[in-house]
Amino acid sequence: MYFASDNSGPVHPQVMTKLAEANQGYQMAYGADTMMNEVRDRIRSIFEAPGAAVYLVATGTAANSLALATLSNPWETIFCSPVAHIHEDECNAPEFYTGAKLTLVPGGDKMTPDALRGSILGEETRGVHGPQRGPVSITQVTERGSIYSLEELQALCGIAKEYGLPVHMDGARFTNALVALKCSPADMTWKAGVDAVSFGGTKNGLMGVEAVVFFDESKAWEFELRRKRGAHLFSKHRYLSAQMAAYLEDDLWLQSARQANANCARLADGLRAKGAEFLHEPQANMIFASFPRAKHKQLHEAGAIYHLWGDELGGENNDESLACRLVCDWSIGSVEIDQFLNLL
Numbered sequence: 642m643y644f645a646s647d648n649s650g651p652v653h654p655q656v657m658t659k660l661a662e663a664n665q666g667y668q669m670a671y672g673a674d675t676m677m678n679e680v681r682d683r684i685r686s687i688f689e690a691p692g693a694a695v696y697l698v699a700t701g702t703a704a705n706s707l708a709l710a711t712l713s714n715p716w717e718t719i720f721c722s723p724v725a726h727i728h729e730d731e732c733n734a735p736e737f738y739t740g741a742k743l744t745l746v747p748g749g750d751k752m753t754p755d756a757l758r759g760s761i762l763g764e765e766t767r768g769v770h771g772p773q774r775g776p777v778s779i780t781q782v783t784e785r786g787s788i789y790s791l792e793e794l795q796a797l798c799g800i801a802k803e804y805g806l807p808v809h810m811d812g813a814r815f816t817n818a819l820v821a822l823k824c825s826p827a828d829m830t831w832k833a834g835v836d837a838v839s840f841g842g843t844k845n846g847l848m849g850v851e852a853v854v855f856f857d858e859s860k861a862w863e864f865e866l867r868r869k870r871g872a873h874l875f876s877k878h879r880y881l882s883a884q885m886a887a888y889l890e891d892d893l894w895l896q897s898a899r900q901a902n903a904n905c906a907r908l909a910d911g912l913r914a915k916g917a918e919f920l921h922e923p924q925a926n927m928i929f930a931s932f933p934r935a936k937h938k939q940l941h942e943a944g945a946i947y948h949l950w951g952d953e954l955g956g957e958n959n960d961e962s963l964a965c966r967l968v969c970d971w972s973i974g975s976v977e978i979d980q981f982l983n984l985l
């Protein structure tokens with residue numbers, strides 16, 4: 642009963658098989674491996690973007706930081722949600738790589754067009770003394786398990802474009818959003834106005850690969866230089882390519898995300914039936930729910946693993962409601978989900 646995060650699970654066996662296949666003979670290093678050519682073509686075709694620049698890095702933090710560095714200047718500010726991973730969970734790597742600052746758009750998990758416009762208007766008001774406006778970064782799926790609709794994405798990108806600002810998408814859970822919206826990768830990115838996307842793989846069955854895709858190929862060389870300077874150009878790169886190749890083969894990426902979302906829906910339905918309250922409506926593969934401390938204690942004693950959300954398990958009042966985060970990946974079985982629900 643492991644619901645701590647979607648990077649706690651195993652690597653998908655098809656990925657391990659592909660890695661073993663890739664482990665034959667010799668290949669050119671630093672991204673010049675033959676499999677990277679296939680991966681680049683495949684990603685361009687999936688995104689319906691024949692000219693896109695496509696790169697692989699090993700972590701989402703690197704993908705976000707290097708993408709944002711390529712889209713910004715050090716005297717600019719990057720607009721994001723107050724709960725954005727780039728703000729809360731990357732130990733200032735985005736600030737380190739970009740030299741820029743982050744401006745938190747007031748509000749909750751999802752940015753609203755009005756709040757974004759307000760934040761943009763609040764900058765570039767002090768001439769040379771203040772930060773200049775820079776990229777807008779949108780997380781899809783959000784850090785609270787919500788999904789921006791295509792209309793919402795278009796509205797946010799539209800505002801960024803009004804001010805000539807580039808848009809970055811943190812897609813650590815890109816495919817979980819994609820299959821939930823039942824749209825195309827192009828719809829969720831460049832057709833809506835996104836300029837660069839961190840296209841996640843690790844949380845959806847890979848060992849450690851995220852692609853960075855720029856729809857404007859003029860960014861390609863700068864990104865390559867930044868990736869190398871930032872120590873994220875892998876020399877035995879074929880093992881990154883192999884993971885991404887397996888991911889995109891036979892729709893593994895889509896199947897894994899559908900399975901993760903379905904697992905989450907099964908857990909959410911069960912929680913709802915047991916009277917749990919939701920802090921956010923679960924839309925992808927993450928649940929933020931609260932239920933009494935006594936139940937958390939029972940679940941922990943029975944070996945369930947998940948994070949409490951801002952609350953402590955220890956405490957006397959067993960009736961008090963405690964919030965938790967439950968994340969499902971593709972590998973969680975219905976047996977474990979039902980076991981969790983039965984305990985509850």
Ligand SMILES: *Cc1c(COP(=O)(O)O)cnc(C)c1O
Pocket residue numbers: 699700701702703705726727780783784811813814843844
């Ligand atoms: C997990 C995650 C990342 C990437 O994190 P790494 O640990 O650096 O791989 C980025 N954005 C979001 C929203 C995430 O959940």
